[in-house]
Amino acid sequence: MKVDVLLGLQWGDEGKGKIVDVVTPDYQIIARFQGGPNAGHTLIFEGKKHVLHTIPSGIFRKDAINIIGNGVVIDPITLRGEIEKIQAQGITVGSNLLISRKAHLILPTHKILDKHSEESKGHNKIGSTLKGIGPTYMDKTGRNGLRMGDTELATFKEKYNTLVAKHKKMLGNYEYDSLLAETESKWFEALDFLKNIELIDSEIYVNNALAEGKKILAEGAQGTMLDIDFGTYPYVTSSNTVTAGTCTGLGVAPTKIGEVIGIFKAYCTRVGSGPFPTELADETGAKIREIGHEYGATTGRERRCGWVDLPALKYACMINGASQLAMMKADVLDTFDSIKVCTHYEINGKNVNYFPYDIDGLTIKPIYKELKGWKKDLTKLRKMEEAPQEFLDYITYLEGELNVPITILSVGPDREQTIIRQKN
Secondary structure (H helix, E strand, O other), X not given: OOEEXXXXXXXXXXXXXXXXXXXXXXOOEEEEOOEOOOOOEEEEEOOEEEEEOOXXXXXXXXXXXXXXXXXXXXXXXXXXXXXXXXXXXXXXXXXXXXXXXXXXXXXXXXXXXXXXXXXXXXXXXXXXXXXXXXXXXXXXXXXXXXXXXXXXXXXXXXXXXXXXHHHHHHHOOOOOHHHHHHHHHHHHHHHHHHHHOEEEOHHHHXXXXXHOOOOEEEEOOOOHHHOOOOOOOXXXXXXXXXXXXXXXXXXXXXXXXXXXXXXXXXXXXXXXXXXXXXXXXXXXXXXXXXXXXXXXXXXXXXXXXXXXXXXXXXXXXXXXXXOEEEXXXXXXXXXXXXXXXXXXXXXXXXXXXXXXXXXXXXXXXXXXXXXXXXXXXXXXXXXXXXXXXXXXXHHXXXXXXXXXXXXXXEOOOEOOOEEEOOOO
16 A cells, blocks of 8 residues: 655645545545644534644544654644644544654744744744744754653653753843743643643554555645745745655655645635745735635735746646646636636746746746636536536646646535546
């Protein structure tokens, strides 16, 4: 058996949580492999909205095992809150949730460092969610971090105090006493609460499960264009959001990667700072935002909206080895007379059809192809045979340009508003 991967191809917020929930019945194990509480995976079913930040999106399917992998960073307070909220809705969280011993912990001082760092950048802010993600990954690579497995050691409190002392030196005269006092006791209480969740050596668990013939889906967070290596640096997250991150974030060999399902919106969005070639700072962008309810699931910030960007999408498909695609939120474009697709960039008078190195330092003019809108309500669509021709034309055009089949279509927020197409 091999691990299938599901991840975002844009700047995050593509709708990964919904599709994980939809396809989970085909898998025994759902595993998060990177990121942390900066993720916001929204699921809607039975008239209720659920937002997950750390827990894999298979938690609402009773037969699925959900693993928080070693590549994830964990804020105990956030994770406890997620678990309690889910349990309050009558969903069991117990043996169906497992945590890797090698997953790193977000300390209260990590969040303070994140806040201080972002404030010090002024107008050059990256757009951090201020969840302590960056500083935690910095301690991980700097070999100073604390991991979930450390909580089982008698020396854990000593290790904690040593790292906090280091952070205090880094903060210098920055005022942090009240922030630390406010969260530290809650942090340790949450850590005690998490002792009810089983810790595992996840790389052993996952590979043993594969050997036993179990089907595993790796769930990515954020999006390809936020990858620390391949995204729009420095306006990126601190982890590898691409397929390769599955290998390091779960301990899976490259030869064990199966299908790669890339998720993208029928348009494009971005939260926070950074380049966005097809951004629409006009009435059209505002219309997409309002119809699509484009506000961050984690921060509540307005998402910047624009048309689909083919150079960026082709780049993302290449980097990830996408073998099939899921197109989300097509229904948001139901009322548009025409829909634009960016086919090239004009840079210094030349047409470029690839994603350049320093996109932030370039003046980019998107070149668009205009397609006829379908002008029909897709939210009730359940069979492709009933789809308007203009919608089919849009799908066919994108498949031809990307050279990857679109096998899943989302036409509304509910899990039932999903159409599974056969691969070409």
